[in-house]
Amino acid sequence: MAQVRVTVDGVNYADDVEPRMLLVYYLRERLGKTGTVVGCDTSNCGACTVHLNGQSVKSCSVLAVQADGAEVTTIEGIARDGKLHPVQQAFHEEHALQCGFCTPGMIMQAIDLLGDNPDPDEREVREGIEGNLCRCTGYHNIVKAVRSAAQKMKPGAVSTPEQTPAPVAGGGS
Amino acid sequence: MTTTAEPTTEVGKSRVRKEDARLITGRTRWTDNLTPPGTLHLAVVRSPISHAKITGIDAEAARQLPGVIGVYTAADLGAEAVGLPCAWPVTPDMKAPQRPPLAVGTVHFAGEGVAVVIARSAAEARDASDLVEVDYDPLEPVLDMEEAVKEGATLVHPDLGTNVNAFWAFDSGEAGTGGSAADAIAAAESDPDSIVIKRRFIQQRLIPAFMEPRSIVVDPTGEQLTITTSTQVPHILRTMTSVVLGIPESKIRVIAPDVGGGFGGKIHVSPEEMLCTLAAQKLGKPIKHTETRSESLLAAHHGRDQIQDLTLSAKKDGTVTGLHVALVADMGSYLGLVTPGVPILGAFMFNAIYKIPAYHFECTNVFTTKTLTDAYRGAGRPEATFGIERMMDELADELGRDPMEVRQQNWIKHEEFPFTTVCGLTYDSGNYEAATQKAMELFDYAGLRREQEERRRNGDKVQLGIGISTFTEMCGLAPSRVLGSLSYGAGGWESASVRMLATGKVEVVTGASGHGQGHETAWSQIAADALGVPFEDVEVLHGDTQVSPKGLDTYGSRSLAVGGIALVKAAEKVVEKARKIAAHLLEASEDDLEFSGGKFSVKGTDKGMLIQEVAFATFMAHNYPEGIEPSLDADYTYDPENFSFPHGTHLAAMEVDTETGRVNLRKYVCVDDVGSAVNPLIVEGQIHGGLAQGIAQALFEEANYDEQGTLVNGTFVDYTLPSAADLPSFTTDRTETPATSNPLGVKGVGEAGTIASTPAIVNGVIDAVRHLGVNEVPMPCTPQRVWRAIQEAQGRSTQETPVDTHSPGAGLGSIDPNNPQGEVQ
Numbered sequence: 001m002a003q004v005r006v007t008v009d010g011v012n013y014a015d016d017v018e019p020r021m022l023l024v025y026y027l028r029e030r031l032g033k034t035g036t037v038v039g040c041d042t043s044n045c046g047a048c049t050v051h052l053n054g055q056s057v058k059s060c061s062v063l064a065v066q067a068d069g070a071e072v073t074t075i076e077g078i079a080r081d082g083k084l085h086p087v088q089q090a091f092h093e094e095h096a097l098q099c100g101f102c103t104p105g106m107i108m109q110a111i112d113l114l115g116d117n118p119d120p121d122e123r124e125v126r127e128g129i130e131g132n133l134c135r136c137t138g139y140h141n142i143v144k145a146v147r148s149a150a151q152k153m154k155p156g157a158v159s160t161p162e163q164t165p166a167p168v169a170g171g172g173s
Numbered sequence: 174m175t176t177t178a179e180p181t182t183e184v185g186k187s188r189v190r191k192e193d194a195r196l197i198t199g200r201t202r203w204t205d206n207l208t209p210p211g212t213l214h215l216a217v218v219r220s221p222i223s224h225a226k227i228t229g230i231d232a233e234a235a236r237q238l239p240g241v242i243g244v245y246t247a248a249d250l251g252a253e254a255v256g257l258p259c260a261w262p263v264t265p266d267m268k269a270p271q272r273p274p275l276a277v278g279t280v281h282f283a284g285e286g287v288a289v290v291i292a293r294s295a296a297e298a299r300d301a302s303d304l305v306e307v308d309y310d311p312l313e314p315v316l317d318m319e320e321a322v323k324e325g326a327t328l329v330h331p332d333l334g335t336n337v338n339a340f341w342a343f344d345s346g347e348a349g350t351g352g353s354a355a356d357a358i359a360a361a362e363s364d365p366d367s368i369v370i371k372r373r374f375i376q377q378r379l380i381p382a383f384m385e386p387r388s389i390v391v392d393p394t395g396e397q398l399t400i401t402t403s404t405q406v407p408h409i410l411r412t413m414t415s416v417v418l419g420i421p422e423s424k425i426r427v428i429a430p431d432v433g434g435g436f437g438g439k440i441h442v443s444p445e446e447m448l449c450t451l452a453a454q455k456l457g458k459p460i461k462h463t464e465t466r467s468e469s470l471l472a473a474h475h476g477r478d479q480i481q482d483l484t485l486s487a488k489k490d491g492t493v494t495g496l497h498v499a500l501v502a503d504m505g506s507y508l509g510l511v512t513p514g515v516p517i518l519g520a521f522m523f524n525a526i527y528k529i530p531a532y533h534f535e536c537t538n539v540f541t542t543k544t545l546t547d548a549y550r551g552a553g554r555p556e557a558t559f560g561i562e563r564m565m566d567e568l569a570d571e572l573g574r575d576p577m578e579v580r581q582q583n584w585i586k587h588e589e590f591p592f593t594t595v596c597g598l599t600y601d602s603g604n605y606e607a608a609t610q611k612a613m614e615l616f617d618y619a620g621l622r623r624e625q626e627e628r629r630r631n632g633d634k635v636q637l638g639i640g641i642s643t644f645t646e647m648c649g650l651a652p653s654r655v656l657g658s659l660s661y662g663a664g665g666w667e668s669a670s671v672r673m674l675a676t677g678k679v680e681v682v683t684g685a686s687g688h689g690q691g692h693e694t695a696w697s698q699i700a701a702d703a704l705g706v707p708f709e710d711v712e713v714l715h716g717d718t719q720v721s722p723k724g725l726d727t728y729g730s731r732s733l734a735v736g737g738i739a740l741v742k743a744a745e746k747v748v749e750k751a752r753k754i755a756a757h758l759l760e761a762s763e764d765d766l767e768f769s770g771g772k773f774s775v776k777g778t779d780k781g782m783l784i785q786e787v788a789f790a791t792f793m794a795h796n797y798p799e800g801i802e803p804s805l806d807a808d809y810t811y812d813p814e815n816f817s818f819p820h821g822t823h824l825a826a827m828e829v830d831t832e833t834g835r836v837n838l839r840k841y842v843c844v845d846d847v848g849s850a851v852n853p854l855i856v857e858g859q860i861h862g863g864l865a866q867g868i869a870q871a872l873f874e875e876a877n878y879d880e881q882g883t884l885v886n887g888t889f890v891d892y893t894l895p896s897a898a899d900l901p902s903f904t905t906d907r908t909e910t911p912a913t914s915n916p917l918g919v920k921g922v923g924e925a926g927t928i929a930s931t932p933a934i935v936n937g938v939i940d941a942v943r944h945l946g947v948n949e950v951p952m953p954c955t956p957q958r959v960w961r962a963i964q965e966a967q968g969r970s971t972q973e974t975p976v977d978t979h980s981p982g983a984g985l986g987s988i989d990p991n992n993p994q995g996e997v998q
Contacts, residue, residue: 018296034206035199037433039384040466044889047384075199084197092193095854098862099689100196101384101433107197122902130898133889135384135434136689138865138926139897141858 004068008033009077017064023057024048026064027074035076035104039133046132049105049112050074056112058105058131075104078111087111087149096145098136106132110146119150183698183708184917187854190694191713195431202430204388204403205463212390212459213242215449216298218288218305219472220280223316223882224329224542225309227278227287235290235304240297242456244305246288247275250451257442257507258413260662261514263538267339270330270540272507274444274451280309281329281506282544283883284471289448291456295463314882318480318501318539329506329540338504338538339513343520343596345532351595352531357495361486367494370567371484376556377952378478378503378876380470381549382894385433387473388463389446391453397719398453401428402446405435406726407686409510409663411718413442418450429716432688436866437548438473439688440728441510470887475876476549478503479516479556483523485564491572491582495531498523498560502538505545511552512545513538514661518553518647521596525561526605526645526820527583532595542882548728550866551924554646555931562642562932570943576936577609577618580643591913598647600818601913604846605643608908612822612844615904621826621840629944636944637839638827640937644929645820648921649734653812666812667731668723669739671700671747673805675792677785679706683715684724685736690923691855692732698851699737699917703744704784705771723810730817730921733851738915739811746807751787754805757798758782758790817912817920821845823929827937831945834960836872836938842904843933845925849911849918856922860905863926869895870927871934872953942966 001016008031015030027033027050038060039047048059051073059072078085087110090096097103106129113120113128120128125146126139134142195201232244247253257272275286287307292298313327320326321336329336345351361367385403392399398420404410407427415422432439445462453460464473484497502516520534551558565583569576585592587604594600613619618639625637650656653664670682681700685692697711714720724736748768755773756763759780766773774781787805790796794803826840841864850856873893877885886892911918931952938954939947946966950959964971 028206029208033199034203035201037201037203037385038205039386040889042466042888042890045384045466075197079198088197091197092189095189095858097193097196098691098858099384099432099434100192100201101203103196104199126897126900130896133384133894133896135382135436135866135894136862137858138861138863138903139900140861140902143897143902 002065004064006067006070006072008072009074019063019065021064022060023062023064023067024059027059027072033074033076036074037101037104039101044133045102046109047102047105049108049132051108051112056109075107085111086152087114087146090145090149090152094141094145094148096137096141102132102134106134106142110149113146114150114153118154120147122147183701184851186698186852188694188698188708188852189854190691191697192691192693203385203433204390204401204430207390207401208461209390209392209459212461213291213293213456214295214298215452215460215462216290216295216302217286217445217448217468218290218302218307219468220276220285220287220307220309221283221883222280222309222311223283223314224312225280226312227276227280227307228310229308230288231306232288235301238297238301238304240293241301242291242293244288244290244301245452247273247277250448250455252451253277255417255447257444257447258417259508259510259512261511262660262662263341263513263517264339267513268333268335268337269508270333274447282542284544286444286448289452291452291460315540315542316878316882318503318541321539321541322537329542336540338508338540340535340537341517342535343533345595348597350597352495354495354497354531354533357531358484358486358497361494366489367486368489368571369484369486370564370571372564372567372949374481374483374560374563375951376477376479376481376559378546379476379549379870379874380876380892381436381438381476382470382892383434383436383438386464386466386469387439387443387445389449390459390461391449392459393453393457394459397424397426398450399426399428400446400450401430403432403439404429405432405439405686405688405728407716407718408684408724408726410442410446414447414450417442417447427718429686429688435688436550437476437552437728440548441474467888470892471884472544474509474545474547475505476546477556477870478546481556481560483560483564485568487568489572491568491574491579493527493529493568493583496523496529498534500536502536503543503546504538504540505543506540507545509545509547512547514659515546515548515552516556517659519557521598521647522554522557523561524595525558526585526643527561528585529595543878544884550863550927552729554924555867555870555928558642558644558646558928559932562644563936566641566936566939567948570948576641577613580641584643599815600645601815602910603645603818603820604908604910605820608820608844608846609643609822611906611908612824612842615844615906616824616840616842618824634832635828635830636941638829638937638939638941640825640827640933640935640940642823642929642933642936644823645818646925646928647816647818648730648924649813649817650729650731651816652814663725664812665725665731665735666810667725667736667739668808668810669736669743670808671740671743671806673747673788673791675789677710677788679704679711681711681713681740682721683713683736683740684721684726685732686716686724686726687732688727690727690732690859691852695733695851695855696737696740699740700744703741704747705769706784730923733919734817734915734921735811735813737851737917737919738813739809741916742811743807743809746809747805750805750807751784753801754791754797755782755787758787758796813914815914817848817914819845819847819920819922819925821925821929823933825933825937827934827941829938829941829959831942831963834956834958834963836954836956836959838868838901838934840904841901843929844906844908846908846910847922847925848920849909850907851917851919853907856907857905859922860926861903863924864903864930865895865900867927867930868900868934870952871931873899875953
């Protein structure tokens with residue numbers, strides 16, 4: 001067992017975990033953060049995308065122990081004071097989801113994309129979310145939603161303060 | 174519906190969805206989120222070999238692992254004689270093998286379960302499953318459908334004596350619905366003013382690939398056995414579990430909580446569902462199994478996989494005179510719930526929107542040692558639509574005509590509806606002219622044809638092709654009597670209940686089982702109009718057989734066209750019940766009451782009562798008429814009179830690089846006619862998603878097996894679902910020709926995009942390079958295949974490569990080695 005101390009959606013946790021435990025299973029099975037889901041076993045689908053120290057990662061590709069000392073944000077932690085994040089709101093308004101299984105990961109990736117590029121054109125949105133698969137929407141309305149959110153978040157209206165950039169886990173040590 | 178200005182109707186409004194609130198915040202209830210206390214986890218030991226005798230199973234090492242409760246074979250679970258059900262015996266002499274939940278003696282496809290491990294945690298179960306040693310004595314795999322039906326072929330199920338599951342035929346001459354196709358084709362062959370075109374098309378094997386892997390929790394604690402499962406068909410599963418395992422139906426509760434997509438892939442009574450049930454009964458504890466994505470791609474059912482031989486005869490003026498269709502369809506190794514019926518659903522759709530006077534269809538269903546096939550979005554109709562829409566392009570090419578013009582010449586005119594087809598189906602309504610005209614304008618058909626001409630003239634490296642698909646389909650499954658005539662093992666009705674709560678809120682219970690379609694929103698709109706209550710006050714309940722005891726679930730674009738009508742009818746009953754009580758309370762005659770906007774008013778007075786007030790008075794029951802029950806609640810079971818026949822015109826502008834074979838979908842325009850739209854926003858979303866799946870068949874996806882019968886692309890690394898970067902935005906529009914077969918005027922929409930788009934894309938690819946001599950590119954039209962087709966047409970030799978579907982750019986969006994952006998490094 002290895003110890004992991006981590007802040008998830010603003011709450012501090014300290015747990016003993018098997019060293020092989022993936023972050024996504026730690027979130028789901030130990031913390032009950034079942035909003036984040038597992039869609040594949042090869043890191044292709046992106047359904048498990050969360051933010052680790054402010055950057056999107058596929059939480060199936062990060063060991064829980066690699067998140068030690070880090071701050072994790074999941075789909076359950078982005079609405080503030082009962083107010084949806086602008087990207088969540090845009091997904092709703094543009095009908096950017098159907099079954100909703102890819103949606104948590106897709107939203108987390110879209111927020112990350114807009115952090116890097118606050119005003120992406122269609123191509124940039126499509127390339128920015130290409131690591132997240134959706135089988136229901138054909139992506140048409142997802143692209144619309146991300147661009148619509150970008151407009152609403154534009155003049156310094158970003159409700160998610162940038163975290164201090166930190167090395168992103170997922171490979172290396 | 175009321176058409177007065179006040180109140181505005183809900184039906185027809187682009188309402189954003191109610192169900193989004195939980196889905197965008199992670200407040201979801203997927204089956205895999207549920208783990209009741211005491212749950213044990215089940216892992217399946219799967220065969221890596223496609224066809225083999227099991228000569229020994231050594232589970233000793235697995236049993237020794239901490240946390241392992243046991244390792245069980247079919248015999249250990251008492252499941253050797255269990256057979257998973259097929260509900261569609263297409264012919265009286267159909268050959269059906271027993272499909273055990275775990276292989277007994279012989280494995281018949283790579284991925285078939287051989288044993289299960291049950292342990293305290295999912296990780297322990299999987300660790301232990303790796304330690305179960307199974308000895309196999311390999312047998313010859315059976316992979317080629319045409320070889321499999323030959324004399325002396327290795328038999329998948331020797332006890333059946335053949336690899337042919339069934340032979341099903343329809344002939345319009347024999348049925349009296351048209352002429353003899355054989356005669357028409359023979360006549361054309363000897364007529365200098367006619368032509369005969371023969372083509373072979375391959376419908377490759379696809380995988381539904383819903384985003385939520387299937388998960389099951391079976392809880393035997395309490396009085397009813399509760400099966401929570403990621404399914405499209407909770408009601409069918411309940412009945413079938415009773416039939417298969419002999420548990421009284423009344424002792425089974427099935428719950429489909431939030432279900433993450435299905436596309437036909439979750440219409441089943443799966444081995445894993447039955448194994449969890451058997452294990453739960455044996456051990457008295459909740460049993461859970463969540464498949465990995467790789468397991469899902471390997472062992473959950475696949476779709477399509479047909480060889481189509483088509484012969485079309487026509488006069489040289491373009492008039493089609495006959496169509497002969499001969500299919501060979503791969504069942505895989507076993508029959509699932511509707512496996513043998515899937516290609517047969519296509520039998521009624523090869524004639525499509527055209528007035529074909531003579532038609533013959535025959536299909537040979539064949540067993541192989543591959544994963545079984547079953548319903549995948551469209552189920553039989555995409556295959557048929559592809560076949561005929563490709564043939565119409567071939568006909569136009571042979572005659573040197575514009576392919577749209579040849580279609581127009583042959584299609585059913587608007588004023589000819591209702592039209593009884595050569596298959597005997599009656600299309601109630603349609604307007605192919607209107608949809609086509611709108612689509613051609615949005616697409617700038619003439620302008621793109623000019624550009625195509627120009628590029629050809631200039632010999633541009635990148636050529637432009639225009640792909641057409643003018644489709645229709647039959648959906649809204651289905652009139653029960655028609656299903657009976659096709660030997661289907663159930664009806665096609667759907668059920669709805671409306672419950673008027675004391676506080677004025679309304680519960681709508683539906684037997685349809687949505688899993689992403691937006692039923693909660695659309696049903697709320699329908700109920701709000703029918704009862705005159707606010708949209709927000711309607712709660713839609715489904716997917717739990719104790720809440721929604723009666724239903725036939727969601728598939729075949731049936732939920733709205735059948736289940737939605739059941740709701741309309743149930744609401745009408747509520748209003749009639751409320752009218753009696755309102756009349757009593759208002760001291761008026763029922764005939765003097767009019768109901769509008771949720772209010773019963775006494776004609777010519779200002780007296781009236783809201784339906785919510787009637788509901789409360791009925792709940793109090795202090796004062797109501799003699800001889801009636803104090804309840805407004807009502808049920809309705811609706812059996813449709815006919816299928817619904819949505820149609821549309823889809824146009825694709827395809828750019829093909831003639832030097833590399835790279836294909837670019839530049840523009841996609843479609844105008845669909847799905848009758849009246851309850852919620853245009855949802856309709857549009859269904860079209861978008863359908864398009865993506867149909868385009869994916871044309872360009873990206875194929876389940877490939879090697880010579881040993883092993884699925885070689887059973888992960889999302891190499892089964893290449895399109896990413897956002899692989900697709901463009903779509904231009905969608907609608908015409909509305911209401912269905913005359915139901916009171917809402919609605920037609921199904923769930924499968925339309927998938928059915929229509931595949932031939933539009935392939936026709937476009939071929940149109941771009943037809944002048945180079947190409948008249949066929951097998952799907953998926955990867956750059957390599959397009960390049961090969963061009964080389965072969967130009968008489969140049971190409972080198973064989975063993976697997977040719979995974980060339981770079983073939984939908985590998987997320988793992989493009991040259992562009993690792995977005996990937997965790």
